[in-house]
Amino acid sequence: MSESANGAGGFPSLALIPKADAKQSMKDFKSDQEVRWCPGCGDYAILAAVQGFLPELGLRKENVVWISGIGCSSRFPYYLNTYGMHSIHGRAPAIATGLATSREDLSVWVVTGDGDALSIGGNHLIHALRRNVNLKILLFNNRIYGLTKGQYSPTSETGKITKSTPMGSLDHPFNPLSVAIGAEASFVARSIDSDRKHLTSVLRAAAAHEGTALVEIYQNCNIFNDGAFEQLKDPAQRDDVTIRLEHGQPIRFGAEGQYGVIRGAHGALDVAEVAKVGEDAVLVHDAHADNPELAFALTRLGDLTSNTHTPIGVFRDIARPVYDRLMSAQMAEAATKQGPGDLASLIRGNDTWSID
Amino acid sequence: MTKQVKQLDRVVIRFAGDSGDGMQLTGDRFTSETATFGNDLSTLPNFPAEIRAPAGTLPGVSSFQLHFADHDILTPGDAPTVLVAMNPAALKANIRDLPRGAEIIVNTDEFSKRAMAKVGYPTSPLEDGSLDAYNVHAIPLTTLTVGALAEFEISKKDAERAKNMFALGLLSWLYHRPTEATVDFLRRKFAKLPVIAEANVAAFKAGWNFGETTDDFAVSYEVAPAKLPSGTYRNITGNLALSYGLVAAGQLADLPVYLGSYPITPASDILHELAKHKNFGVRTFQAEDEIAGIGAALGASFGGALGVTTTSGPGVALKSETIGLAVSLELPLLIVDVQRGGPSTGLPTKTEQSDLLQAMFGRNGEAPVPIVAPQTPSDCFAAAVEAARIALKYRTPVFLLSDGYLANGSEPWRLPETSELPDLRVAFATEPNQENADGTKEFWPYKRDPETLARPWAVPGTPGLEHRIGGIEKADGIGSISYDPANHDLMVRTRQAKVDGIAKDIDPLWVDDATGDAKVLVIGWGSTYGPIAAAVRRVRAAGGKVAQAHLRHLNPFPANTAEVLRSYDKVIVPEMNLGQLALLLRGRFLVDAMSYNQVRGLPFKSEELAHVIREVIESV
Ligand SMILES: Cc1ncc(C[n+]2csc(CCOP(=O)(O)OP(=O)(O)O)c2C)c(N)n1
Ligand code: SF4
Ligand SMILES: [Mg+2]
Numbered sequence: 001m002s003e004s005a006n007g008a009g010g011f012p013s014l015a016l017i018p019k020a021d022a023k024q025s026m027k028d029f030k031s032d033q034e035v036r037w038c039p040g041c042g043d044y045a046i047l048a049a050v051q052g053f054l055p056e057l058g059l060r061k062e063n064v065v066w067i068s069g070i071g072c073s074s075r076f077p078y079y080l081n082t083y084g085m086h087s088i089h090g091r092a093p094a095i096a097t098g099l100a101t102s103r104e105d106l107s108v109w110v111v112t113g114d115g116d117a118l119s120i121g122g123n124h125l126i127h128a129l130r131r132n133v134n135l136k137i138l139l140f141n142n143r144i145y146g147l148t149k150g151q152y153s154p155t156s157e158t159g160k161i162t163k164s165t166p167m168g169s170l171d172h173p174f175n176p177l178s179v180a181i182g183a184e185a186s187f188v189a190r191s192i193d194s195d196r197k198h199l200t201s202v203l204r205a206a207a208a209h210e211g212t213a214l215v216e217i218y219q220n221c222n223i224f225n226d227g228a229f230e231q232l233k234d235p236a237q238r239d240d241v242t243i244r245l246e247h248g249q250p251i252r253f254g255a256e257g258q259y260g261v262i263r264g265a266h267g268a269l270d271v272a273e274v275a276k277v278g279e280d281a282v283l284v285h286d287a288h289a290d291n292p293e294l295a296f297a298l299t300r301l302g303d304l305t306s307n308t309h310t311p312i313g314v315f316r317d318i319a320r321p322v323y324d325r326l327m328s329a330q331m332a333e334a335a336t337k338q339g340p341g342d343l344a345s346l347i348r349g350n351d352t353w354s355i356d
Numbered sequence: 357m358t359k360q361v362k363q364l365d366r367v368v369i370r371f372a373g374d375s376g377d378g379m380q381l382t383g384d385r386f387t388s389e390t391a392t393f394g395n396d397l398s399t400l401p402n403f404p405a406e407i408r409a410p411a412g413t414l415p416g417v418s419s420f421q422l423h424f425a426d427h428d429i430l431t432p433g434d435a436p437t438v439l440v441a442m443n444p445a446a447l448k449a450n451i452r453d454l455p456r457g458a459e460i461i462v463n464t465d466e467f468s469k470r471a472m473a474k475v476g477y478p479t480s481p482l483e484d485g486s487l488d489a490y491n492v493h494a495i496p497l498t499t500l501t502v503g504a505l506a507e508f509e510i511s512k513k514d515a516e517r518a519k520n521m522f523a524l525g526l527l528s529w530l531y532h533r534p535t536e537a538t539v540d541f542l543r544r545k546f547a548k549l550p551v552i553a554e555a556n557v558a559a560f561k562a563g564w565n566f567g568e569t570t571d572d573f574a575v576s577y578e579v580a581p582a583k584l585p586s587g588t589y590r591n592i593t594g595n596l597a598l599s600y601g602l603v604a605a606g607q608l609a610d611l612p613v614y615l616g617s618y619p620i621t622p623a624s625d626i627l628h629e630l631a632k633h634k635n636f637g638v639r640t641f642q643a644e645d646e647i648a649g650i651g652a653a654l655g656a657s658f659g660g661a662l663g664v665t666t667t668s669g670p671g672v673a674l675k676s677e678t679i680g681l682a683v684s685l686e687l688p689l690l691i692v693d694v695q696r697g698g699p700s701t702g703l704p705t706k707t708e709q710s711d712l713l714q715a716m717f718g719r720n721g722e723a724p725v726p727i728v729a730p731q732t733p734s735d736c737f738a739a740a741v742e743a744a745r746i747a748l749k750y751r752t753p754v755f756l757l758s759d760g761y762l763a764n765g766s767e768p769w770r771l772p773e774t775s776e777l778p779d780l781r782v783a784f785a786t787e788p789n790q791e792n793a794d795g796t797k798e799f800w801p802y803k804r805d806p807e808t809l810a811r812p813w814a815v816p817g818t819p820g821l822e823h824r825i826g827g828i829e830k831a832d833g834i835g836s837i838s839y840d841p842a843n844h845d846l847m848v849r850t851r852q853a854k855v856d857g858i859a860k861d862i863d864p865l866w867v868d869d870a871t872g873d874a875k876v877l878v879i880g881w882g883s884t885y886g887p888i889a890a891a892v893r894r895v896r897a898a899g900g901k902v903a904q905a906h907l908r909h910l911n912p913f914p915a916n917t918a919e920v921l922r923s924y925d926k927v928i929v930p931e932m933n934l935g936q937l938a939l940l941l942r943g944r945f946l947v948d949a950m951s952y953n954q955v956r957g958l959p960f961k962s963e964e965l966a967h968v969i970r971e972v973i974e975s976v
Contacts, residue, residue: 077824088681094616098658099659106817340635343607355587
């Protein structure tokens with residue numbers, strides 16, 4: 001049996017989850033529900049990538065659970081033949097936390113949107129990240145409220161004209177990855193709906209991570225925010241704006257790798273032609289650095305609106321104690337120290353008297 | 357000198373002082389001594405929301421009232437017969453509750469001009485004759501304590517702090533309380549500071565000896581043990597009993613308990629308590645807010661745990677949307693609401709029953725949730741077990757409505773035999789439950805038990821039963837998304853029918869109608885049980901005829917509720933809100949229920965209720 005079929009080896013985060021007896025295929029993870037996103041929606045590509053990737057984990061599919069909030073993206077669990085819950089707006093990380101911290105034998109995944117995760121559910125997201133519960137959170141960022149028909153979201157660019165902002169939105173947007181790193185996330189990554197190979201590699205890294213993983217997936221909403229990530233998809237420009245991060249590798253990009261990321265003024269990052277600054281000036285990516293400084297600086301690189309200089313890949317992936325493991329350790333310690341619970345003696349307490 | 361000893365049948369003591377004076381501890385200790393002695397008792401702690409309100413002020417007064425007797429009692433007592441006032445503020449804040457002739461023990465050391473002026477005493481009440489109607493014992497408690505501790509190498513401040521133990525010693529002498537347990541307690545509490553421990557023990561003993569020797573107290577009192585039903589007893593507060601009930605529910609159901617909670621007065625102690633019992637398989641999760649607390653509990657329920665969330669009214673408001681989700685998902689979930697004064701932050705440390713309608717209706721859509729309410733502190737145990745039984749059997753969120761008075765009040769509890777407790781085990785689904793025409797089998801998450809209408813509980817990890825649930829309306833049986841009008845109508849009615857059907861599975865409403873010919877019924881719910889029952893006793897003692905009924909289940913009501921209500925000419929509904937149960941009874945049963953309401957943050961006084969009952973009896 002191959003390593004991917006028994007799912008052991010590369011996935012310490014999944015060590016406690018029962019493995020499938022036989023090799024699985026994409027078909028095993030497709031549910032019988034008709035998929036109801038708008039034709040052309042980026043969510044289809046993400047679904048296909050996930051369905052294609054899950055067999056690789058080699059987990060019993062009854063031990064995989066998908067939990068979502070509300071939004072177009074949050075319909076996701078209906079289309080996977082695993083256990084699933086389509087919950088309420090913004091609360092999926094909280095619900096998933098209860099499940100993951102009480103069932104270490106489950107692989108728990110969260111699907112959320114930019115509104116779901118960062119507006120109404122912002123509080124749950126940051127706290128899930130800081131706790132480091134064994135959850136994998138896929139944030140489908142289309143920079144718009146899709147399901148409610150196109151209002152601006154916390155990741156929409158300032159000045160966005162939508163139905164609720166006919167004169168342009170006034171809000172300054174969030175950068176989800178900066179938020180995540182600020183919230184002490186132990187794993188932060190970004191990918192793009194249309195790049196299945198890259199997305200799969202990021203999902204693989206997230207699955208292998210022990211603790212909470214946040215994967216931001218740029219997702220095109222062709223109805224209400226079409227082309228939001230066009231520069232990253234257009235063959236003519238994408239190589240010049242997309243920075244593919246790889247741990248331990250110099251951060252270079254461009255069709256010929258002619259550009260590199262360097263340390264600029266005041267510690268901020270900058271982009272330069274390697275030929276001009278020399279190879280030694282190009283920073284080497286270190287996703288495992290405990291200090292979040294480089295990962296954070298990478299999230300600030302470029303401009304979100306024009307998508308110039310957009311790093312994708314794993315920004316940060318560090319080892320930090322996992323909440324559910326710590327909780328289980330306390331449970332075990334209490335059981336050892338206090339012995340198995342005895343209800344009669346608990347309710348008696350130390351101070352009783354008798355009446356005949 | 358041998359002093360006279362008098363027998364009393366009951367006593368109500370109130371300890372009052374600054375929030376920093378240790379009055380709750382003093383009251384707790386006196387309660388423990390009294391419980392060990394075998395009196396029946398009932399307590400009422402009353403403290404400010406601030407941790408240390410400004411010293412010496414009226415808002416900073418903290419008090420602890422204890423009623424103990426040689427017979428069974430139902431309330432912490434309407435009015436104290438003894439007041440211990442550690443400062444002028446404590447005297448001023450409590451004096452109006454004292455009947456004439458009551459004993460007052462004051463700490464004269466605190467009656468400086470400044471301290472008296474601070475609470476608006478222009479002249480000393482100890483000297484100006486304003487306390488002539490009372491039996492005042494003016495004692496320099498602080499000076500006596502410091503004097504008694506002269507030998508100890510402790511700061512003056514630490515010596516002064518022990519004055520509450522001096523007072524406790526004096527009161528323990530006055531009422532012949534056993535003292536060993538308090539001595540042990542002090543040594544345990546200050547185990548790390550042995551000098552302080554011994555100083556407190558010395559202050560406690562000095563207080564006792566002072567009583568023995570001073571001329572100020574010519575008489576001491578005995579209150580004989582109460583003749584309660586035989587059994588083993590302990591003293592217990594509502595929050596502790598409720599916590600044990602939750603632990604018990606997990607044991608009886610053979611399921612792990614998962615508590616997701618966010619701290620809020622007066623519910624936090626349940627979180628604190630459950631956090632100690634991990635060896636029972638109880639997991640506690642302090643979430644980032646109430647929404648996450650219930651979310652985590654619901655997530656755990658999805659995974660096959662008994663999910664519980666504990667909170668008070670403001671927290672319930674935040675949890676409403678998730679409760680609605682739980683109604684739709686049809687998963688077991690306990691929502692414990694320890695009610696406090698509202699609206700908004702209201703009176704965080706005071707009691708009220710004003711969340712009944714929030715529990716009943718506080719959600720969007722038709723979202724029925726069963727409601728269970730405990731009636732005394734110790735009853736919180738059984739009520740928690742009952743709430744869990746309903747949640748598990750019917751796969752539904754259930755409200756358990758306690759309140760601040762039950763939470764912090766205490767009483768003796770006759771311990772149940774664990775073998776008498778109900779079996780709460782339910783079976784998870786393990787097999788497909790639907791056979792198609794072509795012989796293939798499927799799992800239908802919303803195919804119901806025809807008897808209970810509960811849906812199967814299939815937990816992740818069960819092969820072959822993979823399914824998706826959510827808050828969008830589901831097709832009857834198969835459980836996939838459905839926007840079909842007729843299906844929605846059916847599902848709304850089915851969820852309601854499931855909850856209504858619980859009426860068949862709960863005890864009928866029991867009526868205490870001693871003579872069988874009363875024309876007036878008093879009906880209540882929750883913590884008003886004690887005051888109502890005490891009032892009914894008073895009325896009956898004077899020959900009045902009145903029936904009493906108390907609702908444990910508020911949704912659904914017991915099947916015979918209509919019949920009970922219609923058997924009486926007048927129905928009185930006393931509540932610590934503006935008539936929430938009365939509204940439900942009137943709406944549901946078309947009875948002319950008469951509300952009697954108070955929202956003073958304190959339990960009813962039974963004499964007031966007795967008065968109301970007498971007036972109604974006279975009017976029929
Ligand atoms: C409590 C609550 N408030 C508002 C809504 C309406 N609502 C549903 S989805 C949504 C925004 C979804 O945006 P996003 O999370 O970005 O998801 P997308 O549809 O873009 O995938 C809103 C406001 C709701 N369902 N619940
Ligand atoms: S509205 Fe946008 S996000 Fe939603 S399904 Fe349609 S294309 Fe996708
Ligand atoms: Mg969106």
